Amino acid sequence: MEASQEASASFGNRSHCDEVRWVLHVKRTLETMNEEDYSRGPVSIFGVPKSFLSVKPEAYIPQIVALGPYHHWDRQLYQMEHYKLAATKRIQNQLQLHGFTFQQIVDYCVLKEHAIRSCYHRHIDLHVDTLAWMMAIDASFLLEFLRNFSCEKGPSMSQMTDLMGIKMACNSILRDVVMLENQIPLFLIRKMLCFQRSSSQAAEDELSMMLVRFLKAVSPFTATQSLARIVQVKRYAHLLQLLYCIIVADAKDMCSSSNNNNEIECVIDAAESNNEQNKVDSQYSTQLFDSVWSSASALHIMNLLIVKPIEFLLKVPWPVVTAVFRGVSRSYNPIPGEPLLAEEIEIPSVTELIKSGVKFAATEGDLRTIEFDTKTATFYLPTMLFDANSEVVLRNLVAYETVAEPGPLVFTRYTELVNGIIDTKEDVRLLRRSGVVQHWMKNDEEVAKLWNGMSRSARPTKVDFLDKVISDVNGYYNSRWSVRARRFIKNYVTGSWQVLTFLAAILLLLLTCVDAFCSVFLCSSLWSSLV
DSSP states (O other): OHHHHHHHHHHHHHHHHHHHHHHHHHHHHHHHOOHHHHTSOOOOBOOOOHHHHTTOGGGTSOSSOOOSSTTTTOGGGGGGHHHHHHHHHHHHHHHHHTTOOHHHHHHHHHHTHHHHHHHBSSOOOOOHHHHHHHHHHHHHHHHHHHHGGGSTTOOOOTTOBOTTSOBOOHHHHHHHHTOGGGOOOHHHHHHHHHHHSSSHHHHHHHHHHHHHHHHHHHOSBSGGGGOOOOOOGGGOSSHHHHHHHHHHHHHHHHHHHHHHHHHHHHHHHHHHHHHHHHHHHHHHHHHHHHHHHHHHHHHTOHIIIIIHHHHHHHHSOHHHHHHHHHHHHHHHOOOTTOOOOGGGOOOOOHHHHHHTTOEEEEESSOGGGOEEETTTTEEEEEOEEEOTTHHHHHHHHHHHHHHHOOSOOHHHHHHHHHHHHOOSHHHHHHHHHHTSEEEOSSOHHHHHHHHHTOOOOSSOOOOHHHHHHHHHHHHHHHHOHHHHHHHHHIIIIITHHHHHHHHHHHHHHHHHHHHHHHHHHTHHHHHHHHO
16 A cells, blocks of 8 residues: 555656656747747658558668667667767868867757757657757768768768778668658758858758759659759758659649649539529429329329339339349449559559550659550650669658658559559569669569568548559550450359359349239239230
8 A cells, every 4th residue: 555655656756747847848948939940841750650660660760870869769770879970070170171160060959959849740858958969960970971972983981881891881871861760851951061161052052962963872763863953952851852852743733733623624514514404404393293293193093103113112122132233333333533542453464464465665754754645555654763772762752751741642652553563573574674664683573572562552542643544554454355355254254153143143133023013013913814
């Protein structure tokens, strides 16, 4: 009993301390926060959904280096603290050459505490000084990492060697840098460059050049290889958002404008046609009902035309009827307007499409260039690039889009489309031969495994231009006589038991309806009168 009271008292003391800390934190926040801090913009750095983490956690959790507060305290990442401090020391030396100190970077992070915290979806339970030093050190490491991409020869991590003298793998760090939970605000990198350059414009130009070459290294498409310069770096919150916007922004604009035009046209047309049609239908229905009622009353056939049919309709086994026809309609007529979920996307594989006469062609554009030409039976897809980093990049782009983008999941839908047409290594080989796929992996089977293991969408969405492509491809494929013949053999020969079951259900329905009809209209008397 005493132990229980002591535990309760201890819990009460802890709760009181937490409350006091919370009140002090709120007071200090309200005193120090300015308008720029709380109006900075939406949250941009989120946690990865559990449904994604459960499939392949190593694709979302950093394996070598932690950036930002989410994984800073992971013990398995402590070894990189040595390299982060070494990078910080080099940044400090560069700052001193321009008359600044590293403490000024830390002070800037303290000044921007609320802006930094507002970027993260999770609560950051760190003291302001701890957070400021953490972000200053991580920003120094990331800046030096990005500077490696400004070299014409490509990224070089020669300064990063472990205790055994072996170079750290640039690809491993690259994968960690693009992870959703490992992002830090880009405005810290920009400010750090401003301390080292003569003007803010010079800092913007250098950052833009570094980011362009970084995008070329991580982008899964050739479209970003033609980027000359990124303008308005301030628009982007972090590296992953920048990569996503470069890949998807134009496709999302096309999708949203298409949706708006369709909605406006439908609303206007429906409003005008419904008003006119309702007036005509109302007048016609009234006249027709009056005419039929008067004629039926004059001929005294109310009992034959109304009473008997009603008795028959009451005796028809409607549950059986609706069950049969509902099954038929679901099998052959999917509900229009419903978005195709990941599990419901049915599209033939590359091998099957090529056998049916479809040709694949690579484009140099982005997702907007995805198209199926029904006249030439040509499937246009942007050129896809795959290497050791591609799976992590693709998965984190899907995760970012799922949690951060309010509109249609364009990139997720694209991954589902490619996942649908790639089943085996033969599909990858055929796409590689047509120029749609370029990869630097072990073999084609590795690429096929990558796509077949991609996470499904966490929420349904409708992307009009991609759904139209899927519909056009399926329409062409299903119209081929060779496909129809194979499907007929599969459905009606190898699966004949399904046909027999369906015919038996129809026969049972007919017999039941005949029995109900005869019980109302006395079939025996009608038959004898006819004979």
